[in-house]
Every structure is written in structure tokens, then in C-alpha cells.
Amino acid sequence: MDPRLDGGEGIAEPAAAEREISPLGRISAFFHRHKGAKLALLLGPPLGWMLVVYLGALSLLFLSAFWSQNPLTAEIERVWTLNNFKDLVGNDVYRTIALRTVGVAAAVTIADLILAFPLAYYAQRIARPRVRTLLLLSVVLPLWSSYLVRVYAWRVILSGNGILNWTLAKLHLGQLEIGYSTWAIWLTFTYLWLPFVVLPIYASLERVSGSFFEASADLGATWLTTLRRVVIPMAMPGIVAGSIFSFSLTLGDYIAPQLVGNTQFIGNVVYQSVGIANDIPFAAAFALVPVAIMGLYLWGARRLGAFEAL
Amino acid sequence: MSTTNLEPRGVRIGMRIASIFVLAFLYIPLLVIFLYAFNSSVAQSWPLHGFSLKWFGVAWNNDDVRSALLNSIKAGLGATVIALSLGSLAAFAVHRFNFFGRQTVSFLLVLPIALPGIVTGMALNSAINFGGTIFGLHFSLFTIIVGHATFCIVVVYNNVIARLRRTPTSLTEASMDLGANGWQTFRNVTFPSLATALVAGALLAFALSFDEIVVTNFTSGTETTLPKWIYNNLRLPNFRPQVNVVAMVVVLMSFIPVYIAQRLSETAGIFERGEGR
Amino acid sequence: MIRGRLFAVLTAIMLVAAACGGGDDTTGSNNGTGGDTGGDTSSLPTEIGPGEGALNLIAWVGYVEDGSNDPNYDWVTPFEKDTGCKVKVKYGDTSDEMVQLMRQGGGTVYDGVSASGDASVRLIAGGDVQEINTDLIPTYGDVMSSLQEPGHNTIDGKHYGVPYLWGPNVLMYRTDVVKEAPTSWEPVFSGDSPYAGQVTAYDSPIYIADAALYLKAHNPDLGITDPYELTQDQFDAAIDLLKEQNGVIGKYWVGYADEIDGFAAGDMAIGTSWPYQVNVLQGEKEPVEAVVPDEGVTGWADTWMMSSNAPHPNCMYEWMKWTMEPDVQAEVGGWFGGTPSLTTACDALKDQFGKAADTTYHCGDDAFLSEIALWKTPVPDCGDDRGETCIDYSEWTRAWTEVKG
16 A cells, blocks of 8 residues: 555554454454363253253153152152062063063064165165165155054054955965064064164275275185175174164164054053053163163174264 | 176176065055055055045145144254254364263263163153243143254264264364464364255254154143154044055155255265275 | 263252152142142132133043044034134043143143043042032033942042043944854953954953953852952952953954954954944944943943143133033934933933933933943052952052063
8 A cells, every 4th residue: 555645654564463353253262272161162062951851851760760659649759669670570571571572673683684784785886876876765765754654554564454465365375364463563663674774784885895895806705705704894883883773763662562563562561651550660660671771782882883883 | 886896796686686675675565655545435444445635635624734744844943953053063072172071972962862762752751740840841842842852963963973074174274274263264164064964964853853753752742743643643543544645745745855865965075085985 | 071070960969859859749740739639619710711712631532523533523613612712632542541641741731631430539639630610510410310429520529520421341242253142251251262363352451340340240259349449369360360361362452443443354353342432333334233241341430620730721611511511412422322421411312312322321320320330440448348458550550561461
């Protein structure tokens, strides 16, 4: 700027210390210097939310496992007792129900893994890019169709006069009386959680690049061997992550067994205790069972590194 | 990468057949629902009694359906906004800082999804009842949103942190070197590279909230979301045709957001470190 | 480090606060004026105030019809027009569920409930429902004499609701499978039932009373007098019978739609039912019939009760007044299959059904009502010289889980 145009005072070159810093700039600078404050600002809200809304509520719930219920009014009383746990352990039926639930959860997980792996493998490694997008879309789309309606669809399909038996009759293959049974529950759960299992496996297969296959072939392995000793170990985080979904979702579900089954699962008993009998202490005690099981499962999964693939 | 044939031909054919079979398994029940949406009679028997479009009109004119749909959308938006904020904050904290309990944060955030939904539902229900006696908390859209947001946080968190890990930190450093303060760096450098991850996370969070019934049963009181309307009406035989119609319409309409989410999660952030496949 | 400790301390404080809590308040029950059953009558309203514009009800299915099921049966729309109270209803499948729903939010979520005897006493004892001024219900004097002050809704002369419908749990069967009309509950309870795999039962602990009722007739040595007042031996015998029954059950029903689906699809052929399902199935031209077997039946007499902390008390009073109109009760009775409690409704019922008003509905028949073992909450006090030795409902609930296995 021409020194003669400024009114004679000369251009004041702004000294660095007097340069205008916007308020936002000041705040940024503060946080840049005080890392602890920045961490508190970042971590505070989410952690605060989780602690107050979730952990607080969860702890309260599991505390109530040690309380009892008034026999007449069915209201919760803060009378400390271990009776709920005694009932759980002493009565055979709860063990049966827990084992049945875990058994079905395991069966569902295995079925889902068997079904999911070829689809994930095909989508990741064999399909052309456009087909891959289409495949992934097709896997995710059913998740938008309402879980309840999908369960109900299976009920309609599997019932005595439903589509399955109608088809079997047309093919002269007899009839299957699985309308309300554990088979029906297994089928339904396998169906429901399949997309949740496919996606993590697909994501983890991404890490297995072509060079691994080539190296393995160079070392003399067949595809099957490569699959067994290279691909699956590398995809393990995704496999474990997928299995977490199918196992956990089956363990806690109370709606599907009621709609398509005729036996009790942990979820049913807990739901009836809470929503109907208001025996929250007992429900909380019984709910600790799947929580403990999932805790163990998650701990094992963490050891296998599955949380990176979630 | 998929066009370089590293798998033997037999395997490729086998995988293709298996995939078709699995996809068929996934879609047959959906097609059954679609079929029943056109069923003329109320009874859900097989074979269908007749073909009719009347249930579409009935469902559309049903006030309960529309208000339930509106509630679901409101709840989804609310939960998504909260999840976006809290999830990104947590992701930044875990990615940028090394602090005591860092591993535990991921574990903590995944708990609402990993633990059985009924446990989350029971816990929140008791907490709301408890809060009701302490400071007059009511079952309402607010409690629904709080419940949904709690397990949607982890979905956004995972997406954001995965993207952060793939974005080189040299860029933020360069930005600082050029004189930008923290906020300017965030606005001009970090945020654009995260944008698509945030959108993908938001869509997934919305999807989770939109179809949620297990926890919502415990946190909603008399408020109805779409899944809750479906749950109530599946038990009323006269309303089942409308339920089928609603389910079918939701699937067809959700094709668009699902497609967008899929494309977004595939594309890289604008500064992503390239990795060979 | 510090953050970790801070959160730990905060959590600990929260837990301690929760555990020590205040007074006698329990997590989730009401803490309002209804806390004791001995409230003073001076606090009862002397007139019904202006409507609040809304009403939230918990009801048995079929009790609150607005024409969306059948345009000919609608007693909600005229009520809404008259009073401006927009009705929202939540259907309950069991009394237990209804009690639970009623207590949500300290009783501030729902205004009223159509409570059966096994819910009503619990609600009164828990302070969840408030005393009703029956002077505000002009037709109260027309109620059947045995339902004017029944033990299930009147304590110490205080009325806690207005009676609605009553009826039996009948034995429903498909006529194409069960060729001869059964006269006994035996095909449902026997392990050798010819209909094994097609039997159904009500999925609620209260069903244990049905087994006890059966044993009362078939095992008189047990000495069962009241199927809800069972000593340990009697209770164990009932549970054994139910476990035997479990072997022939195809599927239990809890939502009435499950039973309708089951019978319509042929998965179920015989079992206990409410008259409502019989009506619906016959309306859909399914081959079903229902009988009252010789051993007797359990049943229910329902009362509309108002929450102690009802958000819309005036609308609730209007609803109670409305449902105590003879025409309304006759309409409900015709739809559901239950019997009105108003003697004045019997004329309208006779117009609808002719002789069936007497033979099927037993309208106004106090004698028939007294023979039904109405649902009530089992309590330790046997009410006779056996003292406090009877099994209480929480035991029934636990045992029911065992029965289903």
C-alpha cells in the first residue's frame, strides 16, 4: 500500500502478538495446549451418556437380582436375599431352558457361518464390482423389512397348512409337522441373523489380498489348503464378530420363540417374569446367565482380535 | 482383484451356486410377505384366496399407521443425531489419545448391542420408572430416542474410527503447519475426509432404530413406533393384511438409502491412504 | 487416571443412593394418594368434571371396539363423540400383564383397566387403583346382586370399580376332529388323550386352577374345595396333572389370535377358550363348538378400575358411566360372548339372541355365576381353618415355568 495514502501515520505492520484471533481460534488454541481438557471434552459426553443412561441402569438392574418380590401385591421390595439365585440353581427347569437356549444359539451360529461364508467369499473375491454391490445390497435389504414380519412369514410358511407342506404335497414328499417346534425356531433364527453374519466376514475377507493366494500356491498348496490355513485364519476376526451377533441375538430373543415355537427360552422366561409377573429380581437373576455367557464369549473374541473387524 | 482368477474354476462355480441358494433362502420369506400383501382375504392361509389391492388403501387411510410411521422417523432422526455426535466424539478421543482405559471404551460402547436386547430393555425400563419417581420422567418419544441412541452410538463409532485409521495424520499436521487452528483444521481437512463415513454410519444407525422392537417395547409407554404398531397388530387377525402391506412398502422404499449407504462405505474418504488389494 | 477414579466414585454414589432409597417407595409402584386402601371417602369426587380429551385403557381384547373389526359393533365412536375423550387401548393377554402395565410410570401412563379377579385384588392392595364413587354411576343399582359388592372389587364397603362382563372359560373343540361333544375335561388333561398333539391350554399360571378344579371332581380324597386355595399336597397333585398334560399339548395359547390361528389351521383341535374365540371362529365358518363340562369351569368377572394417578380421571368416569349402560353391555356381550353384569341388559340380549340369552349367556343368573370358579389371586391365607398354609401366586408362577419345561 502506498505510504502516502494512509493519512500520514504509516502502515502499522501488525505485530504477531497483536494479530486478531477469532474467539474460535482462542478456544482451539486453549484445547491444543491443554490436551487433558480436550480429551475430557471429547470423551466426556459419550462416556457420561453410557455411564448414566446405560451402566447406571444396568447396575441397578443387577442389584435388584438380590431383592425380592411381595407375594400379594407383586411389588419389588428392597429386602436383600439370595433366594432368586437359589431358585435358579435348585430348579432343574432353568438349567434345561438355559442349555436349550445355548444349544439352539450354537446351532444357529454354525448354520449361519456355513451359509454366510460362501456368499461373503463370492462377493469379496469372485464377483465383478457391479455384481458385488448388488450382492451386498441384497444382503442388507431384508434387514429393513421388519424383523417381526419376517418371523411371522416363517410361521405362515411352516404351519400345518402352510406353503412348505403345500409344496411338499405337490411333490408327493409327505408332510412336515414343524409348525411350532424347535426346528422352526432354529430355521427362523438362522434366517433372521444371516445378514449380520455375512457382513463382518465379507469385511474381514478384504484383508486377504491376492498375493497371499499366489504365495501359497507357489509354496505348493491347493486352494483347499490355502483356504484352511491362510484364508480362514485371516478372516477369523470377521467370523468371530459375525458369530457374536448370531449367538447373542439368539440368546436374548423372546419374540421369535413365542411366535414360531412351543418351548421356553431364556428370553421368554425373563420377559414373562418382567412384563407379566413383575418378578424383576428373578428376571434380573436369570438374565445374568446370558450376560455371563456373552461376557465370556466377548472376552474370548477380544483375545482373537474380533473388535477390529466389528 | 476379483477378475484375476486365483480360485480354481470348480470353486468359482461352486461358490456361485451356493450364493444363489443362500440369496434364495434370504428372499423367499420376503416374497411370501409381498404375496400376502395382495391377498384379498383376511385369513393368512395358503393358497391365497384372491388378488386385491384394497389393503394398500386401507393401510394408507389408517391414522395409526401414519402416526406410528411419523414417530419412527422422528425417533430415528433423534437417535441418529445423538449417535453421530457421541459416536464421533468417542472415536476421536480413542483415535487421537492414549489414555488409561482406552480398550475399555470400545468394549463399553459395544455392550448395548452385544448384551441381549431384553437386558437393555429391562434396565432402561427400570431406570425410567425410577426416574419417574425422582424427577417425573415419563415414557415418551424422548425415552424411546434415549434407548435407541444408546446402541446406535457404537455403529457410528465403528465407522468413524475405521475411517480415521485409514486417514493419514500427516494432513492435519500439514494443516497446522500452515497456520490453521484446531477448529479450522477440523472444518477443512478432517471433516471432509470423514463425511462419507458419517453418512454411512448415520444410515446404519437410522436403520437400527427404525426396525427396533425389543428395547422399544420397554421404553415407549403408550407411544407407538412402526415396529410396535406391527407387533400390536400382528396379534389382531383383522389387521394382518395391513401389516403385510406396510412391511412391503417399507422394504421397497428403503432400497434407496441402503443403496446410498452401500456406495458410500465403498468409496474412500478424499484423503484416504491407498491400499493395494 | 483421575477421570477413571471420578467415574468410579460417581457410579458408587449412584448405586448407594439407589440401594438406600427413600422410605417405603419401591421402584416402579405409585407413590401417590392411593398408597393406602383406607383412604377417606371425603376425597371422592361428587361430580364428573369436564373431559380431558383423551383416555388410555388396558383391556381384554374385544372389550373396546371402535368398529374397525366389524362396523356393526362399535361402542367407542359414540362415546368419543359424546364426551370428546379420544380412546387409546392396549390389549393385555393375561391378568399379570395388565397389572404390570397399570403400574408403568407409577400409574400415570394408563387411566383404567378391565381387571379380572386375579388382578383387581392385587391392584387394590398395591394402591394402584382408586376408590370409585358409585353414586356417580346412575345404573349401579341394576347390577346383579352377586356383583354389587363382590370381594374382588369391594373392600370394607369401598368400591374400586364398576362391573363389566363375566363369563366362563369354555371347552372349545373342532367338530370335524372331536366327533362327539365332550362332557368332561378329560380329553384335555389325560396323558392318553386321543387328540394328543392337538390339545391346547391357556398359557398363564392361573390355569393351575383349572387342573385343581378337575382334581376336585376326580380326586375327592385330595379335599380340594376352592381351586385357588391349595395346600402343598393339592398343589403338587395339580402340577403333576399339568406335567402329564404337557405331553399331549401341541402349543399353549396366550394371545387369543394364537388360538384362533391354531384352530383355523388345524394345529389345535380341543382346549380351553374364552367365548370370544368361539364367536370369531364360528363367524369365519370354522367348524367349532364349545361346551361347559361337568366338572365345572373357571371363569372371570371383570371390573373397570381407575388408576390412582390417572392422567384423565374425568374421562375415565365418563367411560365407566358409559359402559354401565344396558345397551352398551348387551352389545359388548354379544361381541365378546360374555354376560353383562347389568340385569337391565338382558332384555337387549334377548332381542339379539332369543333363548340363547338364557341358555348360553345365563343373563342375570346369579346361581350360574356362583358355580363358576372365578379367577382370583391365590394367597397364603386359605380363608378357612387351614390357616396360612396355602400356596401363593409367586409359587404358582414359578411352578408354571416348570410345567412348560
